[in-house]
Amino acid sequence: MADKKQFEKGKMVPVPSVSIIPERDLGTTPILECSHLGIDFGGLTAVNEFNITVGRTEIAGLIGPNGAGKTTVFNLLTKVYQPTRGTILLDGLDTHGKTPAQINRMGIARTFQNIRLFNNLSVEDNVKIGLHNQEKYSMFTGILRLPKYWRQEKAAHERALELLSIFNMEDLADHQAGSLPYGAQRRLEIVRALATNPSLLLLDEPAAGMNPSETAELMENIVKIRDTFQIAIMLIEHDMSLVMGICEGICVLNFGQIIAKGTAEEIQSNPTVIEAYLGKQQEGGAD
Amino acid sequence: MEKRLNGKRLSKASRSGFINYGIVIAAFALIQILLVVQKLLGVTLVSNSLQSLLVPTCCYIVMAVSLNLTVGILGELSLGHAGFMSLGAFSGIVASFLLADVIPFAPLRLALSMIVGAAFGAVGGVIVGVPVLRLQGDYLAIVTLAFGQIIKNIIMVLYVGVDEKGFHIAASSERFNLAEDGTAIIKGPMGAVGVTKLASFTAGFVLILITLVVVQNLVNSRSGRAIMALRDNRIAAESVGINTTKYKLMAFVTSAALAGAAGALFGLNYSSTVASKFDFNASILVLVFVVLGGLGSIRGSIIAAALLYVLPELLRQFGDIADYRMLVYAIVLILVMLATNNDQLKALVGRIIPKRKGAASHG
Numbered sequence: 001m002a003d004k005k006q007f008e009k010g011k012m013v014p015v016p017s018v019s020i021i022p023e024r025d026l027g028t029t030p031i032l033e034c035s036h037l038g039i040d041f042g043g044l045t046a047v048n049e050f051n052i053t054v055g056r057t058e059i060a061g062l063i064g065p066n067g068a069g070k071t072t073v074f075n076l077l078t079k080v081y082q083p084t085r086g087t088i089l090l091d092g093l094d095t096h097g098k099t100p101a102q103i104n105r106m107g108i109a110r111t112f113q114n115i116r117l118f119n120n121l122s123v124e125d126n127v128k129i130g131l132h133n134q135e136k137y138s139m140f141t142g143i144l145r146l147p148k149y150w151r152q153e154k155a156a157h158e159r160a161l162e163l164l165s166i167f168n169m170e171d172l173a174d175h176q177a178g179s180l181p182y183g184a185q186r187r188l189e190i191v192r193a194l195a196t197n198p199s200l201l202l203l204d205e206p207a208a209g210m211n212p213s214e215t216a217e218l219m220e221n222i223v224k225i226r227d228t229f230q231i232a233i234m235l236i237e238h239d240m241s242l243v244m245g246i247c248e249g250i251c252v253l254n255f256g257q258i259i260a261k262g263t264a265e266e267i268q269s270n271p272t273v274i275e276a277y278l279g280k281q282q283e284g285g286a287d
Numbered sequence: 288m289e290k291r292l293n294g295k296r297l298s299k300a301s302r303s304g305f306i307n308y309g310i311v312i313a314a315f316a317l318i319q320i321l322l323v324v325q326k327l328l329g330v331t332l333v334s335n336s337l338q339s340l341l342v343p344t345c346c347y348i349v350m351a352v353s354l355n356l357t358v359g360i361l362g363e364l365s366l367g368h369a370g371f372m373s374l375g376a377f378s379g380i381v382a383s384f385l386l387a388d389v390i391p392f393a394p395l396r397l398a399l400s401m402i403v404g405a406a407f408g409a410v411g412g413v414i415v416g417v418p419v420l421r422l423q424g425d426y427l428a429i430v431t432l433a434f435g436q437i438i439k440n441i442i443m444v445l446y447v448g449v450d451e452k453g454f455h456i457a458a459s460s461e462r463f464n465l466a467e468d469g470t471a472i473i474k475g476p477m478g479a480v481g482v483t484k485l486a487s488f489t490a491g492f493v494l495i496l497i498t499l500v501v502v503q504n505l506v507n508s509r510s511g512r513a514i515m516a517l518r519d520n521r522i523a524a525e526s527v528g529i530n531t532t533k534y535k536l537m538a539f540v541t542s543a544a545l546a547g548a549a550g551a552l553f554g555l556n557y558s559s560t561v562a563s564k565f566d567f568n569a570s571i572l573v574l575v576f577v578v579l580g581g582l583g584s585i586r587g588s589i590i591a592a593a594l595l596y597v598l599p600e601l602l603r604q605f606g607d608i609a610d611y612r613m614l615v616y617a618i619v620l621i622l623v624m625l626a627t628n629n630d631q632l633k634a635l636v637g638r639i640i641p642k643r644k645g646a647a648s649h650g
Contacts (some may be wrong), residue, residue, distance in 0.1 A: 078526060100522075102528075116523035117523065120518075128509075132529055141508075142509060196528055
């Protein structure tokens, strides 16, 4: 991938919570506002004072060294862990006390660092499970196969294929999800998350294990997803070409604390970030 | 392109289901023909002992398919399925007795009794499921194991009867103040006595078909997909907005209700039934059917239940082996388990019958 493709990025403007959001999202409620978010595991503070604002159509990045607490932040946002302190506002609504399933219905969908698909089911069924809350028919309608069942199943089938077509995966619909190659499994997870009709999509290392050409394709697709669905996307990623290439606002986490926030250019020249990644210069630098 | 995919997909999901209906209907037809021919020609094709096994076999097929819903499709281990059968059996017997004067038409009375059995099974399922299915881990196995024992012990001391003053129910013989002319339906350790035998092979056949419709249609619906999603990956299922407790409960209660209906049919097949028939061994027997038939495979459950329930009786016919029939039964179980876990054998079978998933990945 010699030719570096330039992605169009929005101009970033400051907002009251010392964060930045894309200028085009000004005047609308930010999709996500975290303030003083933190969690302790026993005596260990895994995440502390996590403040972030994500605009409605922003592609945000969350980076940091291994063990910085990035995935923990995702688990807090989706209530896999209940936060010890702080608040999470999703589209202006407090998510306190909600379960992971309720959070999804409120509009956050996610993928997982270690892929979690429904391995024994077909690709199409995986997507249809994502469509679960858009289908509305009861258990009895399903058992008795009433007309409503056929109508909604047909609609779900068509929608599933439509979503799979984002990644050109329609032909894999009948395959068993667990038998797909690694990259396809990652893509399927994104499709499944999209099927839940989210307003904020959390991607946990979407490019992990992908080769450079696959990563470049993924970058285009992430931008395409944002543009077609008009949703916010927040991603954790170690591949800096992806993060610096498409993320508008980037947040750097180290030891559970935010050490820097800003645009790609600001982050790349931030001395604290360089220190976190490479170590202090006088101590011998990176070896 | 899309149309073609659509057609292929729908037919694949329902094709497997139709084969199951076909197997059951064909087996029913075959046995009925054998019975008619036997009557006409006066030869013994189906021995009396085998004929007496027809209804219980139907019951155990329903038990196996319904337990497969919990164990194979929901992925939770239940060790007390016979407890729900017991609830269904005794409530069904009581219901059929109380309805005897109201509804003289036997098949309708049987159907209503089975519905009552299913309702009691479902209530039992809710009582066990609501607290336990909120937990993660093997708690359901522990609690259902206890539930089976508790139900057995409760029915062992239960006295139920009717006289002109109405319905009597007591937990000991001293407190069971039934009038002289009253009739006792359940007499504690003696179980249900003087039951009018309502069950028929046709009723068993219909119950199997209903069970197949319920389980297969449930699996291929929105709810069924949610249930299987919970089995495959609970965290991912929650992340796409699936209410875990609701769908676990749905599968478990459906399974318990079907077991209750099977129990009612079973109870109404004998003139007397004791609670100890539905003990831990009965639960394990059903679990053996499910495991040997294949977790999640409805067809496997049907075939395993039918063969393994009848096998000990079939072995009885062969004079000398008869004494060792339980030994042969155990050996068959072990051989089946070894065979299904043998990779070489699996590869051989795979070469003869191409696996559907594999075929899909080639096309």
